[in-house]
Amino acid sequence: MAFTVVAFLCFVGARNMVDGPATPLGYRLACALVLALLVMAIPRTGSTWTFGAIGVAYSLVLVVGLALNVSGVEQPLLWVLPAMVVIPVCAAPLWLTPLHFFVGSALFYGAAFALLLGGQRAHDVDIVVWMWILAIGLPTSIVFHFGFYRFRRNHFLLESQLAQLAATDPLTGLQNRRAFVKQGERRLEIMTPEERVSAIFLDIDSFKSLNDRFGHAIGDHALYQVAQVLMEETSADDSVSRIGGEEFAVLLRDGLAGALALAERLRGAIAAIERPDGYLTASFGVAEHRSGESIMVLLDRADEALLRAKHSGRNRVCAERALPIEPLHMLAGDAFAEDGALVRQHRWEDYFLTSHFQPLYSLSHQKQVGFEALLRGEENDGTLVPPVVLFAPKPSSDEGALDRASHAVHLANARKSLPGDAWLFLNILPATFVAEGYADQLAMIVRAVGLEPERVILEILESHGGSVDDMSRAAALYREHGFLIAVDDFGAGQSNLDRLLRIRPDIVKLDGELIRATGHGTEQPILPKLVSLLHLAGMLVVVEGVETTEELILAVESNVDFAQGFLLGRPAAEIAPPDSVHRRIDDAFDVIAQGRAHQYALFESEVEPYRTALRRAADALIAGGSMGEAFAFLATFERCISCFILDDSGRQVGLEVRGPAWSADGASLQPVANPRDARWDHRPYFRNAVLLPGVAVASNPYLSLASGRPCVAVTLAVQVAAERSVIGVELDWSVVGLPWPAGE
Incomplete structure (x- = not known):
């Protein structure tokens, strides 16, 4: 032309x-x-x-x-x-x-x-x-x-x-990833400012097991059925694609709420598809396009939400993380009323966020030393929102946004309510704790309300959201600002010693169940030993859930540093005077002081007959008698497991003389059941006897390696045949009700 x-x-x-x-x-x-x-x-x-x-x-x-x-x-x-x-x-x-x-x-x-x-x-x-x-x-x-x-x-x-063919997945007939991305790019280029576009990512749960157990033909059929569900539930304006493997994507002309509703319909429809061992399920991530972002950024945000759906249990819909709120904005403008009084509430969804404070007491000082800020929701009429509603996971919101909002609310309220020398314990999710830049931001918020970071203890909650390495690095950043670090609910969920030793918190809060935990078969509390272990690691200890006087006495006796619980103070918007609590703690110290001598006397009265019989056996051995003759009387005592002689290096001499409490039931410990194969000079009962020659000493209860039971050893260092020996008797201390030494 x-x-x-x-x-x-x-x-x-x-x-x-x-x-x-x-x-x-x-x-x-x-x-x-x-x-x-x-x-x-x-x-x-x-x-x-x-x-x-x-x-x-x-x-x-x-x-x-x-x-x-x-x-x-x-x-x-x-x-x-x-x-x-x-x-x-x-x-x-x-x-x-x-x-x-x-x-x-x-x-x-x-x-x-x-x-x-x-x-x-x-x-x-x-x-x-x-x-x-x-x-x-x-x-x-x-x-x-x-x-x-x-x-x-x-x-x-x-x-x-x-x-x-280049744009289509041959198995399902849907668009492939390349065609989906190209179409998405074109759609975003021509969309008007008022138009809304959202992306849905979905992944079939446990799909690998379907292929591995039933073959690829079954897996391919499942993929085809899922594709049919997507085509039936979406409109002609929506783009539907098999991204790869068992992953699918939908791009639709709608906002986040509409996309979440569609995702829920798809989830229900897929859950009705049968597989040989039950029904298919799928996890979904949803994100809405934000001005100026590319199709790949939109898909990445939807993919991140999908990963959270997978990690939080599968077969669910999760929305994109909300844009980070700016807590400083919450403090500016609406933190104070016209008369200068502090506003204790912040609007959140259909209710208000407010703070309740629960005191923590130093048991040694017998006074309030800090307050844990607990988030509460209030209706317009002042009634409290149930926690299951306030903290319920919502696919359209990010729990991190609520976490950050709570920090602003608590700090604003603590500015007026907190005593001048008290700590403020702020709960913080691991994901928030490791968020880039949040250490600097939180330090600015703390100083903006007139506090110093040294008065704030960040209490890392037991939750998903951050690796131990990430939390360890983040803890160093918070410490540079002066914050103290605590780990909540040690002993529950993912909390473990490795986590503590890597993060190195200043304070460890023990889960309330640990105060009621007892040793197997003895009903003796394990709290004292656990507190001793944490102190050895350089960490102060808070015990939560103190609800009875007996639990308070146990906390004091276990050398716990701080205590918290309903007995010491319930969470409340206003901080209550601590006078009655001071008296209650002081009474607990008195009970322990009075009971310590009594407990000691009971224990001594229980072991004294064995001391007397052991000294009698020592005299018989020194006089040249045989082990059987020397220990004959002692071996008749009810709690006697065995009588023994150890040489100067702690190795057993000859055969032990068994008593009435000896038993062969510990078959599972058979490889270590023979005490003659071992060396015992590292045991306290051997060392204490050597330090006090001629004195019959009783050990604290310990778990016997030979019998697998709690035992007490009574030992005596004597000279037998010109050689120093330690003779002793091992007593069965597993019977419930036997007195234990004070402090154990």
Whole structure:
């Protein structure tokens, strides 16, 4: 077509070489300009109909240009006839469809015939003209058009099939990832500011087990069924894709709420698909497009939500993380009322957030040393929102947003309520704790309310959301600002010694159940030993859940540093005077002081007969008696497991003499059940006897390696046959109700 424009310009130039009246040159050049503009418009056409319309217009303008050029010549037929034959033949391959060809050709010939019929010609000239047009030009153009049309149609069909294969997942018939991303990019480019677009990512749960246990044919069928559910539940405007493996994606024209509703429908529909061992389930992540972001960023946010759905139990829908709130904004403007009084509430969803404070007491100082800030929700009428509602996971919100909001609320309220020398314990989720930049931000908030970070103890909750390495690195950043670190609920969930030793908290809060935990078969509390272990690791200890006087006494006796619980103070919006609690703690110390001597006396009275009998056995051994003779009397005592002699290196001499409490029931300990194979000079009962020669000493209860039971050893260091020996008796101390030494 561009060549035709050049030919038309040559035609204009040739016409100017012929004498006679002619149409003004400007009109003829205007035709050439219009033809050139139509040619340039062709690459921008978006459909075959537009292309065809341009072709028809081009033909008509070309006829007008021919008419203007031949105006005033003596033999116009000589000028026009070649064009009328050649133009349709050359243009025939350019028409995209037969309809375009017939319409364009009819209009071209119609205009040309009107031009030809305007003059008088000889009969033989008319025959020649019609022969050239009907016998040569028109048939040739028809042959050319349909020949090229068939070739072009097959070519286009092949291209279409290849494009379809390149954009389609062969198993499910859905778009593949590449086509999905391209379509998403185009959609985001043309979307209007008020339009909303969301993405849904879903992953079939435990899909690998389906393939591994039942074969890939079953797995492929499951993928096909999921694809059918997606096609049935989505609309024609939505883009649906199999991203890869068992992952699918949906891009829809709707906001976050609509996308969450669709995801829930899809989750329910997929849960109805049977698999050989039950039903399929899928996890979903949903995100709404934010202004200026690319399709890949949108999909990454949906994928992050999908991972949270997987990690929080599968078969659920999770929304994108909300944009981080700015806690400083919560403190600015609405933190104080007009009279300067502190506003204790902040609006959140359908209720208000407020703070309740529960005191922590130093047992040694017998006073309040800190307060744990606990988040509460209040309705408009002041009634409290149930915790199951306040902290219920919501797919459309981010629990981290509530966590950060609680810090602003607590700090604003603590500014007025907290005594001047008390700590504020702030609960913080691991995900918030390790969030980049939050240490700096929280330090700014603390100082903005008039506190210092040294008065704030960050209490890391027992929850998912951060690796131990990340928390250890984050703890160092918080300590640079002066914050103290505590770990909550040690002994429950994921809390373990490795976590403590890596994070190195200043304070460890023991789960309330640990105060009630006892040793197997003895009903003796394990709290004292656990507190001793944590102190050895350089950590102060808080015991939570103190609800009875007996538990308070145990906490004091176990050397716990701080205590918290309903007995010492319930969470409340206002801090209560601590006088009655001081007296209660002081009473606990008195009970322990009074009971310590009594406990000691009970224990001593229980072991004294064994001391006397052991000294009697020592005299018999020194006098040259055999072990059997020397220990005969002692071996008759009810609690006697065995009597033994250890040499100077702690190895057993001869066979032990067994007593009534000896038992062969500890079969599981059989490899270590023979005490003669071991060396015992590292045991306290051996060392204490050597330090006090000639004195019968009783050990604290310990777990016997030989019998697997709690035992007490009574030992005595004596000289037997010119060699130092330690003789002793091991007593069964597993019977419930036996006195234990004070402090154990």
